[in-house]
Amino acid sequence: MTEPELIPHLFRTEYSRITAVLSKIFGLDNVEIAEDIASETFLTAVETWPYKGIPANPPAWLYTVAKNKAKNYLKHHKVFSEKIESQIKHNLISAEEMEIDLSEKNISDSQLQMLFAICHPAISPESQISLALRILCGFGIDEIADAFLTNKETINKRMFRAKEKLRNEKVAIAFPGNHEIENRLENVLRTIYLLFSEGYYSEREDTVIRKELCLEAMKLTYLLLENELTNRPSTNALMALMCFHASRLDARRDENGEMILYKDQDISLWNTELIEKGNFFLQKAFGGNSTSKYYLEACIAYWHTLKEDSKEKWESILQLYNFLLQIEYSPMAALNRTFALSKARGKKEAIMEAEKLNLDQNHFYFILLSELYKDIDNEKVKLNLKKALAFAKTKAERKAIQKKMYSL
Amino acid sequence: MKEFALIFRHPNATGKVSPEQMQQWMKIQNDWVGSIAAQNKFVSGTGLLFDDAKVVHHKGIVTNGPFGEIKETLGGFIIVKAENAEEAAEIAKGAAVLVGDGNTVEVREILRTR
Numbered sequence: 001m002t003e004p005e006l007i008p009h010l011f012r013t014e015y016s017r018i019t020a021v022l023s024k025i026f027g028l029d030n031v032e033i034a035e036d037i038a039s040e041t042f043l044t045a046v047e048t049w050p051y052k053g054i055p056a057n058p059p060a061w062l063y064t065v066a067k068n069k070a071k072n073y074l075k076h077h078k079v080f081s082e083k084i085e086s087q088i089k090h091n092l093i094s095a096e097e098m099e100i101d102l103s104e105k106n107i108s109d110s111q112l113q114m115l116f117a118i119c120h121p122a123i124s125p126e127s128q129i130s131l132a133l134r135i136l137c138g139f140g141i142d143e144i145a146d147a148f149l150t151n152k153e154t155i156n157k158r159m160f161r162a163k164e165k166l167r168n169e170k171v172a173i174a175f176p177g178n179h180e181i182e183n184r185l186e187n188v189l190r191t192i193y194l195l196f197s198e199g200y201y202s203e204r205e206d207t208v209i210r211k212e213l214c215l216e217a218m219k220l221t222y223l224l225l226e227n228e229l230t231n232r233p234s235t236n237a238l239m240a241l242m243c244f245h246a247s248r249l250d251a252r253r254d255e256n257g258e259m260i261l262y263k264d265q266d267i268s269l270w271n272t273e274l275i276e277k278g279n280f281f282l283q284k285a286f287g288g289n290s291t292s293k294y295y296l297e298a299c300i301a302y303w304h305t306l307k308e309d310s311k312e313k314w315e316s317i318l319q320l321y322n323f324l325l326q327i328e329y330s331p332m333a334a335l336n337r338t339f340a341l342s343k344a345r346g347k348k349e350a351i352m353e354a355e356k357l358n359l360d361q362n363h364f365y366f367i368l369l370s371e372l373y374k375d376i377d378n379e380k381v382k383l384n385l386k387k388a389l390a391f392a393k394t395k396a397e398r399k400a401i402q403k404k405m406y407s408l
Numbered sequence: 409m410k411e412f413a414l415i416f417r418h419p420n421a422t423g424k425v426s427p428e429q430m431q432q433w434m435k436i437q438n439d440w441v442g443s444i445a446a447q448n449k450f451v452s453g454t455g456l457l458f459d460d461a462k463v464v465h466h467k468g469i470v471t472n473g474p475f476g477e478i479k480e481t482l483g484g485f486i487i488v489k490a491e492n493a494e495e496a497a498e499i500a501k502g503a504a505v506l507v508g509d510g511n512t513v514e515v516r517e518i519l520r521t522r
Binding site for chain 2: 319322333338353356
């Protein structure tokens with residue numbers, strides 16, 4: 001890797017690792033200080049490497065510099081270090097002499113503990129995602145604003161408020177206790193799932209950002225899988241789900257960034273390696289005392305990796321949606337269940353069920369109805385597409401519906 | 409929205425069902441519950457196993473049951489959201505238990521303490 005590529009690459013991986021370890025020492029109140037030290041470390045790298053050459057082990061070099069900077073900071077901010085010292089449990093040593101542990105194990109533990117701290121139910125899901133992207137994924141404020149289709153000020157404000165809230169709640173960078181871990185892990189998984197969905201279902205045309213969000217979500221899940229405390233069936237289920245979905249990332253959009261429906265996708269663009277990984281994690285996801293929603297969704301996604309239609313496929317998908325909806329209702333799952341019903345039992349039965357859904361503000365509902373009425377009642381196809389057009393929210397959606405209308 | 413318990417009653421339960429029959433019922437039941445859930449009207453519910461069932465009597469006497477002197481038993485229940493008892497009864501019509509002649513679904517509104 002050449003130097004211009006190396007620093008951004010290292011930044012993505014090492015920035016968050018340094019920040020996590022330092023924040024763990026300084027406390028969640030002082031994440032900004034940890035972030036500043038991590039940023040300065042990279043600044044030093046940018047300033048010195050062009051002249052002195054790239055060090056033999058760049059991450060080790062960064063860690064040494066970060067350690068020195070952290071110690072310097074503590075030396076020059078006596079009040080701060082005294083505060084830190086009082087927080088360190090075995091404070092026989094001064095903050096300056098304290099060992100800053102940048103071993104592989106401590107890095108991943110710190111990142112994981114940070115993940116738990118950030119994914120705290122006290123703050124909103126958007127704030128959790130923003131903080132995770134900033135602190136754990138090394139995203140810039142610009143990039144986060146871009147991901148949420150908003151501006152820098154909004155993100156800055158959101159993060160400021162979230163940090164304040166975490167401070168008031170006295171949230172610590174630590175693993176939750178044993179009796180708590182199940183619940184807290186559920187919240188962490190939910191945040192990661194939202195982060196992934198933000199990338200996967202985003203309306204934006206920029207494929208690079210979408211892919212990156214998906215990738216970051218998978219990296220965070222990987223972190224959870226590497227620790228036995230958090231390597232649970234539901235964590236594996238989430239990973240399987242993301243692998244299956246991600247396997248179709250390249251097939252879902254054409255070169256203009258427009259959505260390609262599942263049934264029209266080019267299978268040769270599906271990533272078989274990710275599908276195999278998905279299968280691997282799905283096997284590990286089985287078990288535990290309760291079936292997680294991620295497990296059911298992963299099973300549904302598994303069936304979608306088999307392109308060929310079969311009675312068994314749609315019957316299985318239908319049953320999975322039956323259970324998924326009992327765990328958690330969502331309009332999308334209700335519509336997908338009805339679609340699976342039409343494939344497994346025929347359109348007549350599906351239309352009867354669709355009538356009961358009570359989703360008559362939802363454009364996807366009318367698109368589904370128009371599909372179900374195809375070859376049965378052409379007038380109803382047209383009528384439902386018209387309704388869908390009226391409720392569509394984005395330009396891309398309207399365009400797709402109009403395309404269907406013209407093809408009638 | 410009110411909540412109603414739909415209780416599945418078997419007047420002549422023997423506890424003996426063939427696996428095929430069981431599978432057939434399960435499928436009807438799953439589709440029925442799935443349909444209720446797809447309408448966002450499912451609250452909770454469960455089937456009840458016959459294996460190891462007990463009946464506790466007055467003065468703490470415990471018998472294996474519920475087969476014996478009482479033939480009638482419960483097969484399970486679900487709780488649904490509905491505007492009124494009529495709607496709840498309409499929903500109940502799809503329950504798998506009703507495939508068996510003589511079986512019934514009892515519809516009872518859930519008492520709210522708040």
